[in-house]
Amino acid sequence: MRSATTISKMTEWQKSVKETGRNIGFVPTMGFLHEGHLTLIQEAKKNNDCVAVSIFVNPAQFGPDEDFDAYPRNLDADIRLAAKAGADIVFCPEVDEMYPSDGGIRIVPGPLANRLCGASRPGHFDGVLKAVLKLVNIVQPDSVYFGMKDAQQLAIIETFFRDFNCPATVVRVPTVREQDGLAKSSRNVNLSISERNEAPAIYEALQQAVILFHEGLEITAVEQFVAEQIKNKTSGTIDYISMLTYPQLEEPDAMSDELILACAVQFSKARLIDNIIFKREG
Amino acid sequence: MRSATTISKMTEWQKSVKETGRNIGFVPTMGFLHEGHLTLIQEAKKNNDCVAVSIFVNPAQFGPDEDFDAYPRNLDADIRLAAKAGADIVFCPEVDEMYPSDGGIRIVPGPLANRLCGASRPGHFDGVLKAVLKLVNIVQPDSVYFGMKDAQQLAIIETFFRDFNCPATVVRVPTVREQDGLAKSSRNVNLSISERNEAPAIYEALQQAVILFHEGLEITAVEQFVAEQIKNKTSGTIDYISMLTYPQLEEPDAMSDELILACAVQFSKARLIDNIIFKREG
Numbered sequence: 011m012r013s014a015t016t017i018s019k020m021t022e023w024q025k026s027v028k029e030t031g032r033n034i035g036f037v038p039t040m041g042f043l044h045e046g047h048l049t050l051i052q053e054a055k056k057n058n059d060c061v062a063v064s065i066f067v068n069p070a071q072f073g074p075d076e077d078f079d080a081y082p083r084n085l086d087a088d089i090r091l092a093a094k095a096g097a098d099i100v101f102c103p104e105v106d107e108m109y110p111s112d113g114g115i116r117i118v119p120g121p122l123a124n125r126l127c128g129a130s131r132p133g134h135f136d137g138v139l140k141a142v143l144k145l146v147n148i149v150q151p152d153s154v155y156f157g158m159k160d161a162q163q164l165a166i167i168e169t170f171f172r173d174f175n176c177p178a179t180v181v182r183v184p185t186v187r188e189q190d191g192l193a194k195s196s197r198n199v200n201l202s203i204s205e206r207n208e209a210p211a212i213y214e215a216l217q218q219a220v221i222l223f224h225e226g227l228e229i230t231a232v233e234q235f236v237a238e239q240i241k242n243k244t245s246g247t248i249d250y251i252s253m254l255t256y257p258q259l260e261e262p263d264a265m266s267d268e269l270i271l272a273c274a275v276q277f278s279k280a281r282l283i284d285n286i287i288f289k290r291e292g
Numbered sequence: 293m294r295s296a297t298t299i300s301k302m303t304e305w306q307k308s309v310k311e312t313g314r315n316i317g318f319v320p321t322m323g324f325l326h327e328g329h330l331t332l333i334q335e336a337k338k339n340n341d342c343v344a345v346s347i348f349v350n351p352a353q354f355g356p357d358e359d360f361d362a363y364p365r366n367l368d369a370d371i372r373l374a375a376k377a378g379a380d381i382v383f384c385p386e387v388d389e390m391y392p393s394d395g396g397i398r399i400v401p402g403p404l405a406n407r408l409c410g411a412s413r414p415g416h417f418d419g420v421l422k423a424v425l426k427l428v429n430i431v432q433p434d435s436v437y438f439g440m441k442d443a444q445q446l447a448i449i450e451t452f453f454r455d456f457n458c459p460a461t462v463v464r465v466p467t468v469r470e471q472d473g474l475a476k477s478s479r480n481v482n483l484s485i486s487e488r489n490e491a492p493a494i495y496e497a498l499q500q501a502v503i504l505f506h507e508g509l510e511i512t513a514v515e516q517f518v519a520e521q522i523k524n525k526t527s528g529t530i531d532y533i534s535m536l537t538y539p540q541l542e543e544p545d546a547m548s549d550e551l552i553l554a555c556a557v558q559f560s561k562a563r564l565i566d567n568i569i570f571k572r573e574g
Contacts, residue, residue, distance in 0.1 A: 017457065113451035113540075114403045115421070120396030139397070140456070147457040169395035174422070175299065175429040258395075 011093035013100040017108075017148050020101050023062075024150050032059035036151030036178070037097075038142060041065040042082040042196035046186040048095040050155040053183050055096035062149050063092045065102040070109070071137030080279070082196055101149065108144065117143065119166045125259050126162045126272055127283060130249055135166050142167055143176075151178050159185040159193050161270055161285045165257035185284075187213065193284045200280035208244035209282060215239035216271055216286050223271075224291045229253045229262065232271070240275055249274035249281065256287050266290065293375035295382045299390075299430050302383050305344075306432050314341035318433030318460070319379075320424060323347035324364040324478035328468040330377040332437040335465050337378030344431050345374045346383040348390060352419030362561070364478055383431065390426065399425065401448045407541050408444045408554055409565060412531055417448050424449055425458075433460050441467040441475050443552055443567045447539035467566075469495065475566045482562035490526035491564060497521035498553055498568045505553075506573045511535045511544065514553070522557055531556035531563065538569050548572065 014020045027034055035054030039047050043065075054061045065088050072078035085102060092100050117139040119128070128135055146154060154171075156164045168180050186194045191213040192206075201209060215236045223232045236251045255262050256270040272285035296302045309316055317336030321329050325347075336343045347370050354360035367384060374382050399421040401410070410417055428436060438446045450462050468476045473495040474488075483491060497518045505514045518533045537544050538552040554567035 021459075111455055113455050114401070115448070115452050115455055116400050116402060118398050118400050120398060122395060122397070144457045147459050150459060166397070170397050173393055173395050173397055175426045177303075177429050177432060 011089070011097055011099065013089055013102060015101075015103055015107065017103065020062075020099070020148050023099050024148070027060050028150070033152040034058060034149065035061045035153045035155060036146065036149045037061065037063045037155045038145050039063060039065055039088075040067045040081065040196065041088045041102075042084055042199075043088045043091045044186075044194045044196060044198075046157050046159065046194040048091060049186050050157060050183050051092060051095035051097055053181065054153065054155050057181075058151075058153060060098045061096055062099050062101060062151065063097040064145050064149070065089075065092075065100060066108060066141065066145075068108075068137060068141040069105055070140050071134050073131055073133065076131070077200075077279075080200070082199055101145075108141070116140070117170070119170075122162070122166050122169060122259055125254060126250060126252055127274060128162060130274070135163065138163055139166065139170055143170075146176060146178055153179045153181050155181045155183055157183050157185060158287060159195065159284065161256070161272055161287060162259065165259055168257055191217075193282070195282065197280040197282065201277055201282075202279075205245060205277045205280070208246070209277075211243035212240060212246075212273065212275055212282065212284050215243075216273065216284060219271055220286050220288055223253070236271070236273060240273070244275065244277075246275035246277045246282070249276055293371070293379055293381065295371055295384060297383075297385055297389065299385065302344075302381070302430050305381050306430070309342050310432070315434040316340060316431065317343045317435045317437060318428065318431045319343065319345045319437045320427050321345060321347055321370075322349045322363065322478065323370045323384075324366055324481075325370045325373045326468075326476045326478060326480075328439050328441065328476040330373060331468050332439060332465050333374060333377035333379055335463065336435065336437050339463075340433075340435060342380045343378055344381050344383060344433065345379040346385075346427050346431070347371075347374075348383075348385055348423065348427075350390075350419060350423040351387055352391070352422050353416050354419070355413055355415065358413070359482075362482070364481055383427075390423070398422070399452070401452075404444070404448050404451060404541055407536060408532055408534055409556055410444060412556070417445065420445055421448065421452055425452075428458060428460055435461040435463050437463045437465055439465050439467060440569060441477065441566065443538070443554055443569060444541065447541055450539055473499075475564070477564060479562040479564065483559055483564075484561075487527060487559045487562070490528070491559075493525035494522060494528075494555065494557055494564065494566050497525075498555065498566060501553055502568050502570055505535070518553070518555060522555070526557065526559075528557035528559045528564070531558055 035058030037050045119135045123135040190210040233251045251273040253271045255266045256268045274283045317340030319332045401417045405417040472492040515533045533555040537548040538550045556565045
């Protein structure tokens with residue numbers, strides 16, 4: 011497996027792949043790879059001739075009070091893991107290589123960013139869209155792979171690719187979980203031992219809540235149920251619990267078919283998110 | 293020459309060109325082609341194997357009180373002219389083909405749009421960037437050609453392509469003028485006969501002003517000189533006259549090397565813009 015730290019080297023690789031008629035699957039990551047990322051890479055490998063993985067902790071998507079410096083990094087391990095999972099090249103640029111200039115143009119996600127994580131992270135999805143557009147312009151993949159854990163990110167990226175005719179297919183990959191149900195996340199290492207023991211209660215609450223919704227519980231009561239479960243069973247502080255249409259992220263009405271029940275919980279040194287995307291039954 | 297009205301047909305053409313190792317020059321236009329556009333097409337033909345021209349009056353870049361409906365159109369003539377100038381394909385989609393959905397994501401140009409035309413046309417350059425990104429994603433050109441008459445548009449597009457790693461070269465093409473110096477524009481047909489006779493005074497004033505600047509006249513006095521000339525010699529209303537750095541569009545200081553002197557003048561049924569981009573002498 012190769013690695014590239016410069017855009018020009020990455021462009022060279024991309025051109026050589028395209029010239030020989032092979033297609034590219036692309037997995038953009040912020041590194042500290044876990045099984046969730048490796049599943050994305052394996053999926054990409056199954057369906058493409060070549061796989062590129064980017065490892066770039068994107069400063070543009072962290073707020074001034076957020077954990078950019080504390081975000082876990084381990085490039086050597088990432089490169090080994092990516093190679094083992096089937097990556098053909100890892101693109102791991104420095105910040106200066108990705109952002110040498112800034113003329114002040116932003117991609118603004120609009121109403122899709124007003125809810126869920128967007129509400130408490132102003133500018134976050136501007137930064138995500140900037141990095142994603144830059145990366146797909148550099149890598150020029152046929153398909154890009156995103157995990158469904160970052161459901162709002164996925165909804166915004168799907169909408170952006172659709173509305174701006176980006177020439178790559180966005181592939182949704184289901185959330186990978188620990189044996190006890192906790193969604194895999196690079197941020198899990200920042201949980202204390204007791205927080206780690208409590209954290210599976212989040213997904214349990216979401217699962218039970220979806221059952222209650224299908225049994226007829228009103229949306230507000232469903233959200234309250236999740237809130238109570240998380241309050242009772244964890245030491246985390248709830249940022250939001252919200253049931254919305256997916257991927258539009260609007261208030262559901264009786265006609266809404268695909269829904270998301272999503273939450274964010276702040277622990278002492280880690281903010282965890284999780285969700286279930288499901289079809290309305292009956 | 294072919295023509296395509298659907299994105300899928302355009303994609304097919306683009307892929308067939310790329311598969312045979314040929315490159316693509318692209319000229320995005322709003323149609324009603326004049327010699328300015330034909331120069332862009334000829335430049336593209338000189339330097340690329342194949343040339344695509346888009347003809348799309350982009351509603352996203354017209355304000356609610358602007359001239360979208362009055363914007364001149366003549367698709368049959370455009371197709372003939374584009375073919376004659378060397379285009380291999382004309383892409384002329386309907387509005388519904390280009391904008392079937394809108395999830396509310398916008399590309400916002402920021403400070404670059406605060407001056408010149410951007411100041412009096414809020415949202416205009418959002419709409420330009422949306423259409424340009426969509427079109428380059430559809431056409432996937434190696435080079436895109438823009439005229440220097442729309443200097444602010446060019447500055448914003450150059451900055452966007454640079455900061456977002458868009459995989460095409462932006463080529464600047466000098467403004468084409470009538471014999472009397474008036475910049476060629478699709479909007480010139482909306483001038484009355486007397487306005488058409490007055491309009492060359494705009495470029496004359498800009499030329500004289502640049503000479504006065506090189507002779508030592510202060511920037512404010514240079515701008516005032518242009519204003520007086522246009523007021524005295526035309527019936528138009530001045531929207532702005534401004535000397536700025538190019539392509540940053542900031543207030544010049546003693547170190548600024550490349551400058552633009554630009555103006556916009558509103559006539560009864562046509563708003564004309566013109567500019568001179570020049571290096572500071574000495």
